[in-house]
Amino acid sequence: MAKRMLSRWGQWYSRVFAVECDHSTDPLYFALSKTPQERHYDERQAFYEKLFEGAKCYSVHVCTDDRFQRALLYEALKNNVIPRLPTGCSVLDAFSFHPDVSNSLFRGFFIKDATNLPETAPILGELVKNSGMSVCTYVREENSQRWWQHLLSEAEDGSAAATEKYYVVPSEIPHRHPSTLNIMGNDVFYNFEDAYKVMEQCKDIIPVSEELLKLVGPNLTQKKEGRFPVIVIEGLDATGKTTLTHSLTTTLDATLLRSPPTCLSPWRPCFDSEPALLRRAFYALGNYITASQIAAASRHSPVIVDRYWHSTAAYAIATATSGKVGNLPSPGSEVYRWPCDLLRPDLVLLLTVSPEERLRRLSVRGVEKTREEAELEANHLFRNKVEQAYKRVEDPACVVVDANPPPDQVLQQVLLLIKDKCHL
Ligand SMILES: Nc1ncnc2c1ncn2[C@@H]1O[C@H](COP(=O)(O)OP(=O)(O)OP(=O)(O)O)[C@@H](O)[C@H]1O
Numbered sequence: 295m296a297k298r299m300l301s302r303w304g305q306w307y308s309r310v311f312a313v314e315c316d317h318s319t320d321p322l323y324f325a326l327s328k329t330p331q332e333r334h335y336d337e338r339q340a341f342y343e344k345l346f347e348g349a350k351c352y353s354v355h356v357c358t359d360d361r362f363q364r365a366l367l368y369e370a371l372k373n374n375v376i377p378r379l380p381t382g383c384s385v386l387d388a389f390s391f392h393p394d395v396s397n398s399l400f401r402g403f404f405i406k407d408a409t410n411l412p413e414t415a416p417i418l419g420e421l422v423k424n425s426g427m428s429v430c431t432y433v434r435e436e437n438s439q440r441w442w443q444h445l446l447s448e449a450e451d452g453s454a455a456a457t458e459k460y461y462v463v464p465s466e467i468p469h470r471h472p473s474t475l476n477i478m479g480n481d482v483f484y485n486f487e488d489a490y491k492v493m494e495q496c497k498d499i500i501p502v503s504e505e506l507l508k509l510v511g512p513n514l515t516q517k518k519e520g521r522f523p524v525i526v527i528e529g530l531d532a533t534g535k536t537t538l539t540h541s542l543t544t545t546l547d548a549t550l551l552r553s554p555p556t557c558l559s560p561w562r563p564c565f566d567s568e569p570a571l572l573r574r575a576f577y578a579l580g581n582y583i584t585a586s587q588i589a590a591a592s593r594h595s596p597v598i599v600d601r602y603w604h605s606t607a608a609y610a611i612a613t614a615t616s617g618k619v620g621n622l623p624s625p626g627s628e629v630y631r632w633p634c635d636l637l638r639p640d641l642v643l644l645l646t647v648s649p650e651e652r653l654r655r656l657s658v659r660g661v662e663k664t665r666e667e668a669e670l671e672a673n674h675l676f677r678n679k680v681e682q683a684y685k686r687v688e689d690p691a692c693v694v695v696d697a698n699p700p701p702d703q704v705l706q707q708v709l710l711l712i713k714d715k716c717h718l
């Protein structure tokens with residue numbers, strides 16, 4: 295068993311680790327070394343103090359290359375294992391990755407057990423039996439000020455034993471925040487086939503996926519043949535999308551569509567409570583269904599669309615990126631590119647309102663919200679990240695509209711933009 299572990303984690307020591315202490319500062323980064331580091335003694339001690347805080351520490355990472363298994367295992371770890379830890383433990387988000395290498399991220403948790411409770415080690419030790427998890431403990435070297443990371447595996451008697459050990463050495467802040475490394479293909483899908491594949495894998499655990507797959511079919515056609523313009527209205531909740539899309543539809547004698555399309559509404563609550571990979575595949579496929587509706591409708595009238603690809607990408611990127619707005623992938627990054635096979639609208643308008651006005655509108659309305667929307671309300675930082683991500687999506691990029699004025703003024707402003715950009 296130990297031998298199998300060694301070959302599985304052959305590259306373990308070349309990874310970098312990050313522990314997210316709070317969301318306003320950079321994570322603590324460390325690498326592993328087979329030999330002790332002699333230089334920078336004081337810096338290292340200060341780093342160890344911050345990382346370990348004198349507690350008994352553990353880390354668990356979900357380490358499998360299969361994105362579907364990875365999503366399910368992470369959710370199981372978060373929802374079924376972490377809550378069983380004694381209340382004295384503090385649990386921080388943790389990452390293991392190759393700096394700036396896309397798709398190299400393993401997510402997990404760093405656990406600090408300040409009072410070294412007897413229940414903690416057995417709960418985490420059990421996880422070594424799972425081939426998709428890596429469990430480590432952190433141990434101070436005797437008679438020295440250095441720390442080891444012990445990588446655990448299952449011993450002959452079924453217990454967890456250290457098979458490999460490496461020195462923990464502070465590491466530099468990488469260019470890309472580790473939380474953003476797996477966005478492409480895990481949080482955002484850039485073609486129909488990729489999202490479709492995820493939905494096919496869902497069939498065993500979410501029976502409605504089968505019905506959804508039948509509805510989309512493997513070759514959804516969505517080529518725009520119509521001559522009428524397609525205008526997408528985007529924005530955070532309560533920025534006035536519904537109000538504007540209705541008034542625009544009446545004024546322009548247009549067809550009103552939305553993404554996700556109405557035919558997916560019954561399944562939405564089910565996918566909203568699934569891990570990100572599955573939830574995002576659902577919204578991605580929703581865009582392709584809406585695209586086929588746009589293709590048909592734009593032969594007969596202008597088309598107004600309430601949310602589309604910008605929403606799918608912006609929420610997914612903002613949710614995946616932990617910490618500061620500055621941790622978002624930089625403008626121009628490939629994560630913001632439009633999917634190669636998704637119908638492009640003629641104009642995308644992003645409605646923006648001040649935080650105060652948005653909260654005022656939300657409180658007036660008081661309707662039920664998705665979990666993510668509820669989080670938005672409490673979380674200014676997340677809202678800023680979504681808005682920034684919206685503004686970075688490219689080809690087509692969105693045109694920002696100040697939606698603070700009363701509805702008729704917003705409508706007039708938007709009609710002028712449409713006249714200017716869409717030659718209506
Ligand atoms: N320009 C405006 N000025 C003042 N109030 C507005 C304006 N536009 C919309 N409202 C009001 O704000 C609330 C939210 O508007 P609306 O439902 O159109 O937003 P939304 O972006 O569609 O929200 P969601 O995405 O959450 O469905 C409603 O009560 C609406 O009457």
Ligand SMILES: Nc1ccn([C@@H]2O[C@H](COP(=O)(O)O)[C@@H](O)[C@H]2O)c(=O)n1
Pocket residue numbers: 531553554577581601602603605606607609610664666667
């Ligand atoms: N094209 C879309 C539309 C929506 N989403 C997700 O839904 C939530 C917001 O939608 P509301 O209907 O509640 O306004 C938000 O959590 C988005 O993630 C999407 O991904 N793609």
